Amino acid sequence: MQSKDPERRSEINGGMVRVRRRITGAVGAGVVMLLAAGCAGAATGGKASPGASASVVAAEPLPLPPTPRAVTWTDSDHRAHPLRVTPTRLARGDAANLEHVRLDDDLKGMVPYYLTFSYTNTGKAPVSGVDPTGNFSVNGADGRAGQPVSLFRTNPLATSSGQPEECRESGRARLAAGETAALCQIFMLPKDRKAATVSYKDDGGDTFLWDIDGAAAEGNTAGVLPAGRPADSVTQDTYDHAVPVHLTPKGVRTGSLADLDRFDLSAETKKMVPYYVTIEYRNTGKYDLLPSMKDGVVLRSAGGQEAKKMLLLDIGGPGVGRCPESVPHGMVRPQATVTECSIHLLPKGDRPVTVVFQGKGQGAQPVVWRATGGDR
Structure with missing residues (x-):
């Protein structure tokens, strides 16, 4: 062929x-x-x-x-x-x-x-x-x-x-x-x-x-944690220091394209369904972190798709109400926590099955949870 x-x-x-x-x-x-x-x-x-x-x-x-x-x-x-x-x-x-x-x-x-x-x-x-x-x-x-x-x-x-x-x-x-x-x-x-x-x-x-x-x-999902179970991983700070983080998934919610009507969406994007993934991160290391851990989140689907975080340019704007920006907006100090929400697109007819935090830097291993439970 x-x-x-x-x-x-x-x-x-x-x-x-x-x-x-x-x-x-x-x-x-x-x-x-x-x-x-x-x-x-x-x-x-x-x-x-x-x-x-x-x-x-x-x-x-x-x-x-x-x-x-x-x-x-x-x-x-x-x-x-x-x-x-x-x-x-x-x-x-x-x-x-x-x-x-x-x-x-x-x-x-x-x-x-x-x-x-x-x-x-x-x-x-x-x-x-x-x-x-x-x-x-x-x-x-x-x-x-x-x-x-x-x-x-x-x-x-x-x-x-x-x-x-x-x-x-x-x-x-x-x-x-x-x-x-x-x-x-x-x-x-x-x-x-x-x-x-x-x-x-x-x-x-x-x-x-x-x-x-x-x-x-x-139960044939070897290596997949139950939804909501806390886990540990590793990320990096702005100087490439390895920083351990404690992760607590809060849920996967079905969104709506109406939530994104302020943005210029492509015709292909308008055929898809947004999902909002919320995870709480605790900085358990000794270096400050930017609240950007959600960049390493991937949503996997029943149809075998891997949806990375959607990139929305909204400098100084109000963001997406149902999937708010990081709180706090400053650095995440050692032992401090931040809750982040990321938006992922899947085709109509598909559904989320797992959430993956990929981690970053030396010693980082993917952490995988079921995409059920929580506030989905």
């Missing part, structure tokens, strides 16, 4: 690695596609390569509602086409199933999820080049998206496509009016992060979600 995005390539077992990154709206999310040798047999003309594992672990089907959604898909000429997409099957595989593929180091040991979906041309004319794969995502309960991986056969004489049995639907690039095709995409997630949602980032701006039944109740 061709892409206008920058690509990084390197030879790998007769194939190549291609990293493609797609920026989705103002939020931004990286999408990675890996092209590797299709399978152990394909790489050696039908014979298993030395050291290849023959172990195959049956994939576990997950309860995903096959609810169809009407979406907009944009072709390479920027023409919009109406489609109907339906996730029809999601199964959790095992890392052993991809032992025959030479993956990038950051993908090794991850667990494959096989997502099969159908797509129908609901327009009145044929559509060419149809590929809604890049709009789908399989996401963990912490809001981090899985990495999409596509396996392609590099040996034209091989009899196997190299795709696992759970992911053999190959799709169709041209659809007549009313015609339907099916496609399967592999997504990789860490072993300790089970999938909770399937999402579709519509080219019209909205996000569509399908919740995996029971996933939210499994």
